[in-house]
Structures are given as C-alpha cells and as structure tokens.
Amino acid sequence: MVKEKINEKSEKIRKKGRWGFVVGAIFALSLAIIVSKMSFFAYNIKSCDCKDSRKYTGIVEDCCCDYETVESLNKEVLNPLLQELVTTPFFRYFKVKLWCDCPFWLDDGMCHLRDCSVCECPDNEFPEPFKKPFHNKLSSDDLICQEGKPEATVDRTLDNNAFRGWVVVDNPWTNDDETDNGEMTYVNLQLNPERYTGYAGPSARRIWDAIYTENCPKYPSGEFCQEKRVLYKLISGLHSSISVHIGADYLLDEATNLWGQNSELLDERVLRYPDRVRNLYFTFLFVLRAVTKAANYLEHAEYNTGNSAEDLKTQSLIRQLLYNPKLQAACPLPFDEAKLWQGQSGPELKQQIQKQFRNISALMDCVGCEKCRLWGKLQVLGLGTALKILFSVDGQNNVAQPLQLQRNEVIALLNLLNRLSESIKFVHEMGPAVEMTMNDGVSTLGGYSSIWKHLLSLVVGPR
C-alpha cells in the first residue's frame, strides 16, 4: 500500500517534471522563433536600406535607365497614375474576339472542350453588349465550357456608356481582325482581373513551346543580333509578368474560396531566374518608350465615352503620365529604338521578326482558357502596338506615314504598361521576402515541425 502510494507520488513528480520540461522547451522554442522572426525583419529592413544587398543594379540591359530609377519612378509616379487610368471608362473596356479559333492545331481537344460554348452556348457567347448588358452570374453552360472552372470564365457585364469607334488601321505586327461583327465582344477588364485560372498542363505548355521554339528562340549567349534578342526578351518579360500575376493572386483554397499569394510559384517560375526578372524590366522600359514616343498622338486622341467628367479625368491622367517631369528628368529615353535594324539585312530581318510576332499574336487564339485568352490577346496587342509605334512609323522624319492607332490598340498599350508596372512593383517590394521564405522557410519550418512533433510525443507518448 505504502509502496503503491510512493510509486503514485513519484509517477506524479515524473509527469510534473515532464510537463515542466515541455513548458520550458515550448518557451525556449517560442523565443527562438521570435528571435529568428526578428532577424528576418531585420534582414528585410537591411535589404531595403543597404544598397549592397540589391540583386538588380546598374543599367537594364539594352535600355537606357537603371533598375533603381525604374523602381522609384514606377513606385512614385507611374504605378499610381496607371492604376487610376485603367479604371476610367475609356480604358476599362476592351474589344475582343474571345472564341478559341486556333489556326494551328484544329484538333486540339483541350481547346474544343473549353470552346464548346461557340456551338453549344450561343446565347452566352454572342452578347450584344450595348443593347443587352450581361448578367453577373455564370450559367451552367458557361461552367461546362470552362471545364467547371468558374475562375477561368470572362465576366461580360458592361455599362451601356462605352465609347464610339475610332479608325480601323492595320497593324503589321499583329494578326487581329478588327472588323466589328458578331464575334466581337466588349469586356470590362476591371471585372476580369488577370490572376490564377487553373489553366495549365499540355494545352498551356503547347502554346509557350510554340512561342519559344518556333517564333522567338532563346538567343545563344554571344548572339549579336540585337533585334532577335529584343523579341525574345519582350516575350520572356511578358511571360514573367503573367506568372507574377498568377502567383500574386492565387486560389489557395478552393473549398473556402481563399485567394492570396503563392510564394512557391512566384519563386519557382520567376524569382529564381534573374534573367526572367531582368526581361520583365526590359519589357516595361520598351513599352514605356513606345508610350512616351507616341505622346503627341496620345495627348490629342479622343477619349470620349459619353461621360464628360470621367473623360476629362482620363485626358488629365494621360497628360500627367506623358509629360511627367520626374520621368523626363530621370529616364528621358527608356529604350533607344534607333539602334535597331541598322545593318544591310535590316529590312529583311524586320520582315522576319514581324512575321514571327504575327504568329505569336495568332497563337493567342489557341489559348484554351477564356480569361487567359483575353489577357493574352490584350497584352500581345499591347506589345504589337509598341512595336508599331517604335518600328513601323518614322516619327518626325516621315510625314507621309503619320502614326495612327486604333482605340483598342491604345487601350491594350496602356493596360499592358499597367500590368508590367504592377509586376515590377510586386517583384521589387515582395521579391526579397518571398525568396527569403523559400530559401529559409522550408528548412526552418521543417525543423520547427520536427521539434513540435518531438515535444508532443513527450506529452502524449509516442504514437
């Protein structure tokens, strides 16, 4: 009896001791985590303050501005203006043919499945936006057409007050047929943010493969032909920007519809490859140069949507963007297009690259997800417009060929610039923290979880 009581007591003491150890260990672990978190923030503060820790410095390759200038101009001037500009009625509606009408591989199963709406959902697929504003909710047919993924479908809701037409002029760099017909639809871009849609696998891979292998191969190191380099870097920069938007706005949990940042994706697709980040900056400066080169045209363009207050605001924002003193002082010539097409083979090379870009533009009809097709088409048209401004018109020297842009080209150009600006802001502000968590976090978390498991086993006993 006495022995039993002694045993009971000593067992109690052992348990208490075990608990004391566990509580102590938890305290120590928490302290360690807090200290490591503090050093994480200290690192971040250091990485913002200390120039030496910057990954991207100096002049952006083939451009005329440095990374630091691009980042500060973007943050202070360009991004705030562009963010406001793209919400104006003029810039938020984009005219687009959304059908999957692939000229390259007609028998693509993915494409047909997603595009079944062309034949099976005529009411939804042939909207008359100005007469009949669209509904917000997706019909069950729409869901079938998008393989049950609502996030891949374009919301076609519209205001009645869109705009009047501009001139229709051909762009030698793009494949778009701008003829107004029943296939064209107007889309409110604000209702269709570029983000994760679930579009992946062989269909998406096939498009990127066709773009890179057939139409803009990665230039071998030491490639002297700047024009080929430019085409590759433009596409790679656009690809980086698309990936940044997918990773920054990702469906983390389908069941609870939780959206947020996917650090792993951002790291694996973009941040881990400095070239891809550099190409993003390059593409941004290239498009920015096109916008500033077309300043005179853009300043006098008609931004008439029937809402005079909003239209005046649009015009004012455009002027603030085009003639911004900080931009003009810090980065007056973001990219020097005069250096291109100089050699004897210049005209021939231009035709070849123009054909390749037209193919890329046509490939957008093969994108098997409506929302990706929308943004793919818009951004490739934006790039095509930049190419047209920089290389198809001689500017002041060629009076016979004045610059003429379609309304849709202007909308695409400025929306593209905004997409790229968002991506640069994200990579600059969030990139170091994402890379830090990916480099450190996985091993640290793994370490923490094994300690937690051990502590738990001490309390409840091994499982």
Ligand SMILES: Cc1cc2nc3c(=O)[nH]c(=O)nc-3n(C[C@H](O)[C@H](O)[C@H](O)COP(=O)(O)OP(=O)(O)OC[C@H]3O[C@@H](n4cnc5c(N)ncnc54)[C@H](O)[C@@H]3O)c2cc1C
């Ligand atoms: C035009 C278009 C628009 C799209 N829009 C969306 C969208 O809005 N939302 C969405 O969720 N999905 C979208 N997708 C799909 C998305 O881009 C990816 O294809 C998909 O998420 C699968 O990714 P992945 O890991 O296979 O790599 P991908 O991004 O498909 O890349 C394929 C290969 O290209 C190379 N590569 C990747 N990035 C670069 C770069 N920056 N420069 C050079 N080479 C590179 C790599 O070798 C990589 O393995 C779009 C696809 C296309 C073709």
